[in-house]
Amino acid sequence: MGYTLSEIAAAVGGELFGDPEYTVSALGSLEHATAEQLSFLSNPKFSNLLGCSEAGAVLIRNVQDAEQVRNAIVVRNPYLAFAKVSALFASPGQGWGKVIHPSAVIHSDAKVGMNVTIAPNVSIGAHAEIADGCTIGAGTVIGEQVQIGEKTRLAANVTLYDGVRLGARCIVHSGAVIGADGFGFAPNDGVWVKIHQLGSVCIGEDVEIGANTTIDCGAIDDTIIGNGVKIDNLVQIAHNVVIGDNSAIAGCVGIAGSTVIGKNCTIAGGVGLAGHITLVDNVHITAMSLVTRSIDTPGSYSSGTALDSTQKWRKSAARLRRIESMAAHISKLEKQVNTLLTKG
Amino acid sequence: MGYTLSEIAAAVGGELFGDPEYTVSALGSLEHATAEQLSFLSNPKFSNLLGCSEAGAVLIRNVQDAEQVRNAIVVRNPYLAFAKVSALFASPGQGWGKVIHPSAVIHSDAKVGMNVTIAPNVSIGAHAEIADGCTIGAGTVIGEQVQIGEKTRLAANVTLYDGVRLGARCIVHSGAVIGADGFGFAPNDGVWVKIHQLGSVCIGEDVEIGANTTIDCGAIDDTIIGNGVKIDNLVQIAHNVVIGDNSAIAGCVGIAGSTVIGKNCTIAGGVGLAGHITLVDNVHITAMSLVTRSIDTPGSYSSGTALDSTQKWRKSAARLRRIESMAAHISKLEKQVNTLLTKG
Amino acid sequence: MGYTLSEIAAAVGGELFGDPEYTVSALGSLEHATAEQLSFLSNPKFSNLLGCSEAGAVLIRNVQDAEQVRNAIVVRNPYLAFAKVSALFASPGQGWGKVIHPSAVIHSDAKVGMNVTIAPNVSIGAHAEIADGCTIGAGTVIGEQVQIGEKTRLAANVTLYDGVRLGARCIVHSGAVIGADGFGFAPNDGVWVKIHQLGSVCIGEDVEIGANTTIDCGAIDDTIIGNGVKIDNLVQIAHNVVIGDNSAIAGCVGIAGSTVIGKNCTIAGGVGLAGHITLVDNVHITAMSLVTRSIDTPGSYSSGTALDSTQKWRKSAARLRRIESMAAHISKLEKQVNTLLTKG
Structure with a gap:
């Protein structure tokens, strides 16, 4: 597999300085890339690395840098261009073929669309609906009445509880659990009485959900994840949380019940959000901060203390x-x- | 599915103000409930919302509020009444039938009780004992010599290691791992020598364990979870921890080895407890606090700093x-x- | 199953004070051990417990303590000796036999070595290579081109993505996910464009990985875990992290992308490490600290505040x-x- 530099330049809308027939067969970091690989420079601070790079071609921003490298493709945003190129080189596994493996257990009342790949030992419940072009990894369990939009990919060992809805073009990584019971109990004489969780989870389009992340179903109404939201690994999203479009949540974050996060927010790793609070759009929380109150002004917020020697x-x-x-x-x-x- | 208000009132021991034959078919929040839905008001601060609610009936505390709504059921504790009613409307999935799916692999030396539902692709090891009325979700793995009490429900993709014991009426959510090796190593010339973990995990009755939570087996003696304990998602419970009856542990908590938690404690989200410490009964720890010493007086404890703008x-x-x-x-x-x- | 004290003494290189034919059949803590059990005293502070112990024999350091117990084995490092003895008493489950269960789905292009045990409902992808003496737990999913070294044990419901490489004698606990996509997106007009993650994960020999831990694949180059590294449960290791030999990472730790950890470091529970930083060898971080900068001097580091009453x-x-x-x-x-x- 490989692409000529003219193909690459066309794919990213860039200007090529070099040989249009030169072929690259993989991507590489500026430091380690070989002559067969394409690299990129997104941070101009590191332009001094260009001269030492063995890369066959480099995506760069400044025309002046072009002569320092074997071949250059000049684009306005090299990091974005690199993201686009990465899609060309991604190779989805094809080992089980574009088929439904005979070991998969699919309920006779489930609907499976066209061009759906289902790996071994999958289980799909009654009245589940899986749209065209989806990929379901081995050991994944899809509950009853689950709805999955077009071209969504579930990795291996994912669990979707009954009634969960996922939009088109989502990616859900292994071990993620969507739709487990919210943590709701009424205290009664020192004992906890379970509040059965009757809502579900509704997830928009183009959402990515990391490995071993958990998103609970709502108590009455649904837990809602907007379009384009990106969630990293080991994140806990409690019942009735609402996350606005295109917000990004890094690893190990915990969001307590009924909290509402606006659009285009970024929540760094290990942050905790208390329940029943609201964050407006464009709020950024730095790593391992605890947010116990609503935030009504966009900006960056923090808590915690700086690192020191233990002594x-x-x-x-x-x-x-x-x-x-x-x-x-x-x-x-x-x-x-x-x-x-x-x-x- | 629906219930008349006289049936609901009887179920919660409440007094009905309204039409006993009026039927509700679901639950709803005060703001979103329709005329077919039952709602509740637990916090009297929000009694001003009653007048605007479209709910068919509302569980309330004060008789005076009855006339503000379509129909009212007056009870001493509306939140508890709501918890009881939620059980009436919970619908356990029935798609695979009350049967043992033929794809399940059950060792010939395992014992499975009456009325046990076993979903596809389950694996049950030798000498495991599953009591009457249990439900085992798809892809769940039950090790050798595991014991599971009556009416306990394991969701899909749960893992119970060899020898784990679970009491009656427990609920274990997807991705939970019970009985993995405790983290024990003896240092030897810069290398770690594994201490094989020979204990197991003993879990009481009416315990709920959240999605992707991990409870390790003991090094020598067992890790012990008392009756009525409720554990949320993504909680880590290390080897030889002991948790007293009816304590509740919120999401993302980590409890290090050999720590003992009393009865009726509440540990909020993201808290860390050091190893080898003891918390007496009725201790409450606020979110994301770190507890590095034993606590011998009931009460609420905290650490951390308040949120501020990052600047x-x-x-x-x-x-x-x-x-x-x-x-x-x-x-x-x-x-x-x-x-x-x-x-x- | 049992061992005579002369066998135990030989196994740990200790000196026996007592009956060489006395047999112990299990291990026990000093407080709970019975006459059939072997115990140990590693911390001399607790030598006063020796006189009360019912243990059949005790691993101790000081010859003077020998007369306080039924039988004693004197060794230089009782904790290390106990670790070695624990291996004698560990009983790997044998319920499914030393065979490949017929429900396992193994791609015809996969290579499986000699004496490999494969439990029910396992899935192994094309071109995967599993060396001699490995054990694969039920429900585990092994992707295409995965390479697994000799005698490595994967517990139940583990997920290895395509291309992951694991060395010899590793242990991977249930729910662990290795090789899921790193969290990489390029912002573009308020929308996140996925950077396809083209690297993999390379894990050394004698590595242990805890339950529900996640280790992401690299963006371009690989994520690398050195030999002898021990990782506890619910740890998040992001793309392109490098962990040096024999470092130990406790539960609930999160390590952001491209961070490099030296050899023989210990990272306590709940710690967060920012991305793109470097820790030299022999760094120790205390529980729940946040590390936002590189550390170039060995030693112990901390952040956070001390616990107090909430008031x-x-x-x-x-x-x-x-x-x-x-x-x-x-x-x-x-x-x-x-x-x-x-x-x-």
Whole structure:
């Protein structure tokens, strides 16, 4: 498999400086790429690396850099161009063929569209509907009445509970669990009484869901994930959360029940969001912050403390526990100094 | 499916204000419920919403509020009543029938009780014992010598390692892994020597375990989860942890080895508990706190810092690293001021 | 199953004080061990427990302690000796026999070595190569072109994506997902364009990977896990991370993309590591710390705050948000006091 540079330039809408018939057969990082590989420079800070690169061709932004490399394709946004090119070189596995493996168990009341690939040991429940062009990985379990849009790909060992709806062109990675019961219990004399979770999960189009991520069904209404949302691995999304279009959630994030996240938000790794709060559009939360209140102004927000040596950190942490006392000392000093100044 | 209001009132022990033959066919939130749906008002702060609700009937606490809605059922605890009613409307999937699917692989030495539903592609090991009325979801793997009590439900793609014991009426959600090896290694000249984990996991009755949660087996003795414990998604419970009856653990919590949690504790989302510590009964830990010492007094505990704009947070975090220096400045000032005051 | 004390002493290279023909049939903790069980004392602080133990024999360090117990085996490192003995008592399940279960689906182009055990409902893709002596648990999915070294054990419901390579003698626990797509997208007019992840995951020898842990494939180059690395449950390892030999990663850790961890590091539970940073060898990070910068000096590092009652914590956290103002007050006081001192 390979592409000529003229094909690549056409695919990304770029201007080629070099040999249009030169062929690249894979992608490579600037440092490791060989003469058969295409690379890219997105951060102009690293343009000094260009001269040392063995890459057969490089996607770059500045025309001046073109002469430093074997062949160059100049584009406005090299990182975006690289994303587009990556699709050309992605090779979906074809080992089981474009077929439904005979070991898959498909309920007679389920509907499976055209050109659907179903790997071994899949289970598909009654009244499930799988649109054309979908791919279902081995061991994946699809519950009753699940609806899956066109060209959506479920990796191996995914679980979709009954009634979950997924839009077109989604990607769900292995181990993801969508539609498990929300965590709802009414306390009664020291014992928890289960609130049966009667809602479901509704996921838009072009959504990607990471490995071992969990998205719970709603208690009454549905949990809702907007179009173009990207969710990384090991993320927990509780019942009745709503996530706006094109927001991105990094790994290990936990979002508690009924919280609403706006559009185009980015939530960095390990962040926790309390329940029943609302974040407007274009909010960014930095890694491992805890958000316990609604945010009504776009911008970047943080909590936590900076890293230190454990020895120094122990002292700071102990001192921080006495910060109220420090403040009281300052107040007392201020009064004393004011007295002295007045006297003077 | 539907229930008359007289049936609902009887089920929750409430007093009906309205038409006993009125039928509701589903539950709805106060804001979105239609005339065919039953809703509830648990927080009296929101009683002003009652007048606007289209709900066919509402579970309420105060008799005075009855006239604001189409039909009312007055109960002491509307949230608890709602939990009870939710069970009436829950519909366990029936697509595979009350049978053992022929694709399930059940070892000839395993014992399966009466009225057990086993979905496709399940695997059940030798000497496993599954009591009457259990439901086993598709793709679930049950190891050797596992014991499962009556009416326990395992969702799809659950994994129970050899020897795990689960009490009656438990619910285990998809992707949960119970009984994997605890994380135990002895260091030896820069290399880790595995301590084989020989204990198991013993889980009480009426326990719920969330999706993709992991509970490790004990090193020698067992890991123990008490009766009525509720565990949310993506929780990590290490080897030899003991959790007391009716404690609740929210999503993304991590509990390190040999830690003991009392009864009726609540651990909020993202909390970390160090190993080898003990929490007494009725301890509450707020979200994303780190607990590094035992807690011997009931109450609520926290760590962490409050959210701020990233710009302001950067300054505070940098300043906090110098808090020891601030304290030294205050001490010096106090001495100087005392000198001045003495002189004066 | 049982071993005489002379066999045990030989296995651990220890000196026996007691009856060489005495037989132990299991391991037990010092507190709970019976006369049929072998125990150990690794921390000399607890030597007072020896006199009360019912254990049939105890692995100890100090000869003087030998007379306090029924039988003693004296070794230099009792914890290490215990690790070695634990291997003798570990019983790998044998319920499905040393065979390939007929329900397993193995592609005709896959290569499976000698003495490989494959449990029910496993799926193995085209051109996968599984070396001699491996064990594959039920429901596990092995992608195309995966390579697995000798005697590696995959538990049930593991997922290995296409192209993943695992060395010899690894252990992978249930629910682990290795090789899912890294989280890479190029922003374009408010929409995320997927960067197809073309690298894979390369894992060394003697690596253990915990339940529901996720290790993503690289974007271009591979994600690399060194020899002897031990990874606990629910850990997220992003694309192009490199982990040096014999480092240990505890539960719930998240490591962002392209970060490099040295050899013999220990990362405690719940820690977060930012992307594109480097930790040298022998770095230790304490629980739930966030590391946002490279660390070039071995040692222990921390962030976060100490636990307090929620009531007191609320005040400290609010005060901390005003720490800049506190510092300003101190500066002002210093100037005023200097003025007073000068005057005086």
